[in-house]
Amino acid sequence: MPSWQDFQPFLVTGLALGGVYALSGVGLVVLYQATGVVYLAFGAVGAMGALITWSMISDGIANWLCWLACLAFSGVVTLAYGITFGPLLAKRDPLVKATATLGLLLVLFGVMDLLWTTSGGESRAITLPTDNGGFSIAQIQVTWTQVIGLAVGVVIAAGTAAFLRYTKLGTAMRAMANDREITATLGVPVRRVEAAAWLGCGLLAGVAGLLLADMVALDATTLTFLVISSLAAALIARLRSIALTFAAAIVIGVVQNMLVPINAVSNYNDMTPFVLAAIALLVLSRRQVLSRAREDT
Amino acid sequence: MRTTTAFMAIIAGAALALAGCGSSPSKPSSTSSTTPPTSSTAVKTSDCGTKPGVKATGTPIALGGIVTDQSGTSFTDIANMAADYFTCVNDNGGINGHPIKYYIETEQTNPTQIAADAKQLVDTDHVLGIVGNTSIIECSVDSSYWQKLGYYIIDSGIAPECYSTPNSAAVNMGPRYSSDGAVQYALAQHVSKIVFDQSNVPGTGYIAAGPNALAKAAHVAIQQLTENVPISNADSVAIKEVDDAGPNGAVILNFTPPEALVILQAAQKLNIEDHVKLWGCSTPCNTDFLAASLGPKWNDKLFVNAELTPPDFTNTPTMNLYKDIYQQYGTSGPNKVTGGIGSFSQMGFTEAEIAVHALESIKGAYTVASVNAAFKGVTNFNTGMLCQLWTYGSYPMHIPNNEDYTVTPDNGKMATKQGCTQISPVDPQIAAYRKDAGTAALAPPLSTP
Numbered sequence: 133m134p135s136w137q138d139f140q141p142f143l144v145t146g147l148a149l150g151g152v153y154a155l156s157g158v159g160l161v162v163l164y165q166a167t168g169v170v171y172l173a174f175g176a177v178g179a180m181g182a183l184i185t186w187s188m189i190s191d192g193i194a195n196w197l198c199w200l201a202c203l204a205f206s207g208v209v210t211l212a213y214g215i216t217f218g219p220l221l222a223k224r225d226p227l228v229k230a231t232a233t234l235g236l237l238l239v240l241f242g243v244m245d246l247l248w249t250t251s252g253g254e255s256r257a258i259t260l261p262t263d264n265g266g267f268s269i270a271q272i273q274v275t276w277t278q279v280i281g282l283a284v285g286v287v288i289a290a291g292t293a294a295f296l297r298y299t300k301l302g303t304a305m306r307a308m309a310n311d312r313e314i315t316a317t318l319g320v321p322v323r324r325v326e327a328a329a330w331l332g333c334g335l336l337a338g339v340a341g342l343l344l345a346d347m348v349a350l351d352a353t354t355l356t357f358l359v360i361s362s363l364a365a366a367l368i369a370r371l372r373s374i375a376l377t378f379a380a381a382i383v384i385g386v387v388q389n390m391l392v393p394i395n396a397v398s399n400y401n402d403m404t405p406f407v408l409a410a411i412a413l414l415v416l417s418r419r420q421v422l423s424r425a426r427e428d429t
Numbered sequence: 430m431r432t433t434t435a436f437m438a439i440i441a442g443a444a445l446a447l448a449g450c451g452s453s454p455s456k457p458s459s460t461s462s463t464t465p466p467t468s469s470t471a472v473k474t475s476d477c478g479t480k481p482g483v484k485a486t487g488t489p490i491a492l493g494g495i496v497t498d499q500s501g502t503s504f505t506d507i508a509n510m511a512a513d514y515f516t517c518v519n520d521n522g523g524i525n526g527h528p529i530k531y532y533i534e535t536e537q538t539n540p541t542q543i544a545a546d547a548k549q550l551v552d553t554d555h556v557l558g559i560v561g562n563t564s565i566i567e568c569s570v571d572s573s574y575w576q577k578l579g580y581y582i583i584d585s586g587i588a589p590e591c592y593s594t595p596n597s598a599a600v601n602m603g604p605r606y607s608s609d610g611a612v613q614y615a616l617a618q619h620v621s622k623i624v625f626d627q628s629n630v631p632g633t634g635y636i637a638a639g640p641n642a643l644a645k646a647a648h649v650a651i652q653q654l655t656e657n658v659p660i661s662n663a664d665s666v667a668i669k670e671v672d673d674a675g676p677n678g679a680v681i682l683n684f685t686p687p688e689a690l691v692i693l694q695a696a697q698k699l700n701i702e703d704h705v706k707l708w709g710c711s712t713p714c715n716t717d718f719l720a721a722s723l724g725p726k727w728n729d730k731l732f733v734n735a736e737l738t739p740p741d742f743t744n745t746p747t748m749n750l751y752k753d754i755y756q757q758y759g760t761s762g763p764n765k766v767t768g769g770i771g772s773f774s775q776m777g778f779t780e781a782e783i784a785v786h787a788l789e790s791i792k793g794a795y796t797v798a799s800v801n802a803a804f805k806g807v808t809n810f811n812t813g814m815l816c817q818l819w820t821y822g823s824y825p826m827h828i829p830n831n832e833d834y835t836v837t838p839d840n841g842k843m844a845t846k847q848g849c850t851q852i853s854p855v856d857p858q859i860a861a862y863r864k865d866a867g868t869a870a871l872a873p874p875l876s877t878p
Contacts, residue, residue, distance in 0.1 A: 138672060145664040249767055257690060257722055263698045273699050347664065349691045353500040354659045392665040393672070399629055402657055
């Protein structure tokens with residue numbers, strides 16, 4: 133069994149990755165609360181944005197413009213999907229709405245494979261200016277990108293929680309989460325609120341796509357399905373609590389990476405999001421059953 | 430509703446335009462991956478055939494190949510380069526006027542699918558020979574089928590059966606012997622520990638057995654690791670490898686280029702690439718894409734086992750033909766070689782070259798029997814791409830390529846660090862093959878133009 137000192141670098145990488153999972157998870161939760169849609173195409177949108185960024189950088193365009201293009205693409209595609217299919221599927225149950233986003237995922241996945249084929253030996257990479265700088269904490273090297281990954285997760289989670297509590301738009305989103313119909317009859321422009329949620333989620337997908345492309349890999353498949361880790365965090369929070377989503381995401385990132393130095397289980401670390409989500413849902417369901425049983429008696 | 434539809438159409442069009450304008454599928458991440466032919470500025474591919482400029486129009490000679498193409502592992506470049514070579518031959522006279530029709534089947538490491546692909550090639554496509562197979566498990570699945578039908582495969586081997594059965598002869602060494610070569614080089618640099626990391630796919634035990642034997646014979650500790658691919662936590666993987674190897678150790682990777690790249694780049698970002706004595710990699714890392722993506726920090730830091738002659742600084746007719754065929758046929762179209770100049774496309778070229786050489790020796794009709802007899806009859810052929818002369822032969826096992834190079838990144842290209850070196854007979858499979866087949870002679874260098 134590795135020593136605590138051996139685990140420390142993995143704690144750092146886990147926190148950084150957990151931070152990015154957190155910002156993705158927060159985006160998923162806010163969108164679900166406002167629209168009732170579990171946005172399974174979150175990863176694919178960010179992945180395609182990152183690939184567009186890579187292509188533009190390869191063409192010699194200024195980096196900051198390329199990053200903005202990623203955000204713009206992710207925001208626009210998500211918004212377009214939301215305002216087109218959101219109203220059409222508004223009255224359908226959440227499973228149908230989630231499945232519909234799978235359609236967008238598959239379309240984007242196909243386009244990415246067509247434009248940036250994953251066949252053959254081509255290797256692509258995005259590097260951010262913060263990759264080459266950093267500092268040491270007790271002989272552990274920490275890059276500024278890793279710091280940004282965690283910091284962005286913290287800021288987005290805290291900022292979103294504050295936004296939902298203290299702003300008019302945030303209050304409207306919370307109201308829609310409770311009851312869309314009543315919110316509409318009270319004169320809240322529900323379509324506009326939904327559009328804002330879609331756009332915000334899309335922008336977060338772009339940020340997550342860029343960070344994950346740098347921290348993990350610039351690969352369409354990898355980035356598309358990394359949404360599963362964020363989704364696991366959101367599910368643990370029952371798609372309700374921003375704070376719990378953040379905490380769950382950090383735990384998933386840390387546990388997943390802390391398993392790496394343990395040779396006996398290292399190859400199973402990819403199961404971490406599934407296992408933790410399954411355990412959490414079982415525990416929470418059991419608590420619900422028990423509390424209902426107590427109410428009945 | 431109409432307004433929404435129009436808006437959606439505009440947004441979709443703008444998004445696709447942005448993606449289309451931004452995408453440059455043929456461009457690498459940094460500097461150009463292609464090495465222009467050094468013999469001349471014009472592309473000259475007519476040398477691939479016997480009648481330059483004359484398209485072959487006779488009855489096609491059908492050949493087939495099966496390659497793995499799945500997330501994290503894709504060998505389509507090998508089959509595509511073979512296809513490009515055959516297209517070049519067809520554009521320049523064919524085989525005595527007959528064009529080669531090449532069928533490529535891709536698979537995702539599913540035994541049922543692979544067996545079906547083999548039957549498709551034989552029963553539906555009526556292929557006379559199999560060339561260009563590169564698959565994680567195809568040799569294991571189909572070797573008895575090919576033996577039963579009398580097909581002698583020319584392939585790029587991976588699974589043990591590609592090297593241990595009578596009906597398969599590879600142009601490469603495969604992951605085991607190529608990893609042997611990388612470990613051998615590290616041991617020669619007097620490292621005190623080897624960390625050998627590879628993809629977690631079928632066959633890891635077989636692959637690891639070679640490096641294990643070499644390290645044990647040299648009394649050097651070796652640690653075996655595997656990673657699920659595609660790798661989603663490269664930072665952690667790099668840290669683990671470096672920690673396990675130690676400052677006087679070596680990390681040897683056996684991954685396809687995209688996966689090896691994420692690990693090496695993670696090590697660089699974390700500034701830990703110098704925390705080990707050296708990094709090594711098996712042949713898939715031998716590609717200009719990787720050298721260009723890594724940058725100068727890896728010059729003389731990463732040592733790659735090159736199963737085929739390094740292309741970047743080699744100026745011979747065969748190497749220039751390979752580069753010319755890639756330029757003319759491999760940069761776009763249905764058989765695009767996305768990895769560019771490098772080991773994978775070299776393997777495809779060499780397999781096709783051997784097949785064409787064999788086909789040209791056939792005097793009568795082109796049948797399964799005559800084509801496979803010709804493949805098996807290839808003896809002491811100088812491919813211009815390998816250290817040794819290449820022989821198929823009638824042996825119970827085949828490792829015809831068992832001597833190769835070590836290369837290192839040199840400012841965006843791969844340069845030779847160590848010339849032709851035999852893979853050590855400490856690996857029992859190498860010893861067994863040499864007992865039957867002897868040691869092939871070194872291929873004399875083909876004259877430079």
